Amino acid sequence: MAENKSIPKTMWEPIAHEERNKEKISRPSVTYWQDAWRRLKQNKLSMLGLIMIAILFTLAIFGPMIANHTYSDQDLNLTNIPPRFEIYKIDKDTFVHVRRDYTLIQVSEDGEILGKVEETEDNIFQRYRAYKIEGKDIKLDYSLAAKNKDKPNAKKFMLLSDGEELIPYKKVFNKTYWFGTDALGRDLFIRVLYGARISLTVAIVAALVNFFIGVLYGGISGYMGGKVDNVMMRIVDIVSTVPLMLYVIMLMVVMGAGLKTIIIALGLTYWVRxxxxxxxxxxxxxxxxxxxxxxxxxxxxxxxxxxxxxxxAMGPIIVALTMQIPSAIFTESFLSFIGLGVSAPMASWGTLASDALGGLRTYAYQLFFPSIAICITMLAFNFLGDGLRDALDPRLRK
Amino acid sequence: MNKVNNNVLLEVKNLKKYFPVRKGFFGGETQYVKAVDDITFHINKGETFGLVGESGCGKSTTGRTIIRLYDVTDGEVIFDGAELGKMRESELKPFRKRIQMIFQDPYASLNTRMTVGDIIGEPIDIHNLATGKKRQEIIYDLLERVGLNKEHANRYPHEFSGGQRQRIGIARALAVEPDFIICDEPISALDVSIQAQVVNMLEDLQKEMGLTYLFIAHDLSMVKHISDRIGVMYLGKMAEIATSDELYTKPLHPYTQALLSAIPIPDPEVTRAKQREVLEGDVPSPLNPPSGCRFRTRCKYAMAKCAEVEPKLKDVGGGHMVACHLMDK
Incomplete structure (x- = not known):
């Protein structure tokens, strides 16, 4: 250390106070999550997804509370009314809608459903129905339907008021039942909302199971390593090789079909990935x-x-979670669709879709709304997941 | 700096650390990487023991085995009279307080999700040393001790430079007030200007707190500067142990001689005149080390005996130990 001796003693003295302040950091402290949130906000698509998920949750939680009827309230007089329909003007304030089964429903001019009109005569041989509304003789002649059976776009019926043919007055939206009613006269909108409740319950269960069982199990297995890891991962392999469907069917035998069965089946298997x-x-x-x-x-x-x-490991965990949730929702819908899920009268998007299948060619809207709900939810979660992956990816961190 | 006392703090006896490498599908024959193969040395209280050698010679493995990050394959690690090698984790806990480690990579050795205050406070929490206000004070005190400010406690590691992060790592190691610190290449990831800063700080802390260091490095000039005694390792074996002055003035092992001749000297006249000893070939695979003396494949003095008999580490006087057959004459 001979070289060091040439350096004067004064140079080894502690530095002055002003010099010490050089260590100060003026930039505000930004945590990992603040940084990720800032980056997520820049991604419009995932913010859209986040907003859609928020709206979905709000509707699912509060929608059924505000609505004046529930998923099981039915009105057999008002079955299969579409969300948008043609009306015919009978009188100044009297409008009717002709349903696809050639019966009349009285509606208001802006599309409120007022009730079914009772027929005075139902002649199935001549194929017409007669009504008396506001003193007028209304005749609904559907004999054309049989003649034009093979021509899908041909006229199927005639509405005659005192012998004079009426033409459609205008098309209006259904103000009473926004999404229309199903084959039992239940409000489809309310049923879709209840379906959202089930889907989001499944989503929350999947998230919790993933988080608590999946993360801890994987964490312990990875950290312990060696033999412990080997045994734990073989258990995972066994759990994951048995198809989910089989679990559900086996559980159904023991517990009966229902949301509980699906939740338990998801809980048993969804943590594996x-x-x-x-x-x-x-x-x-x-x-x-x-x-x-x-x-x-x-x-x-x-x-x-x-x-x-x-x-x-939180970044990959969150990303995997947002990808697992839509998959769980889809699984539940799928199981309900094939009849292994929630049972009537409870509505899930899957059962709604499967109920709609029977009248698909005539009442396509009954399939349209639950499918759209599934699509929007899946897209919203996937958009959010994509955005989160970009926001949390440490390789993009500066 | 050369305090001579016989107050041994750490004694490593015939330490071995083998890593199994599986061959074949069904685990048939298992081969071992002999990362540390039968090394013996001791470290006195209050001194700095430097451990040098090229990459992959087992220096870091030695350090990590002593602190029991790895299980000991064979041999003894005696710290202050207690054998650490066979202890279970629960028995080790009191010693975790007395032995600490400073890591090589200041970017990897701090958890990026914790504030600096929590990083330094973690050992305090683990050993239940203090809580609340007292814990806070200890953290502030440690930060000032390594030349940082109180305000830094609420910051995250990514906001600091490499040198500052290494000082945070040192503050964490100091939090439990240890007796012995293993410095695993603490300066090799830093800028040269920062290296001096950190090394000087380590020296100051040693004086203040009476610390003992095991200083692992491959930068010979830095090791010479900080160490009292130096051990030279080659392929899992100890080649030579001597006081740092003696090692530099009178290297006996051919490997040490080659290493020393590789130190650059900041004087073109001297450098031009100097004869550099260039080692031939690469380090042999530790999976299949050469028989006898491990250095013989690259040694210019290799004899027939070197391939047959493994040289033992022998004292050639004054605590200078060499493992080489050339010393037998």
């Missing part, structure tokens, strides 16, 4: 020096897992 993802993350993270540092400090396995490994 998350466990694999987290295990992979933990396997690479546990070799990081900060984990070794925690170990040398004497931190317990639990502490290392909760404080160090899982927070650092």
């Amino acid at each position: 998350m466990a694999r993802i987290v295990r992979g993350q933990v396997l690479s993270l546990k070799e990081q020096e900060y984990v070794l540092a925690a170990k040398t400090l004497g931190a317990s396995t639990w502490r290392i897992l909760i404080r160090h490994l899982i927070p650092n």
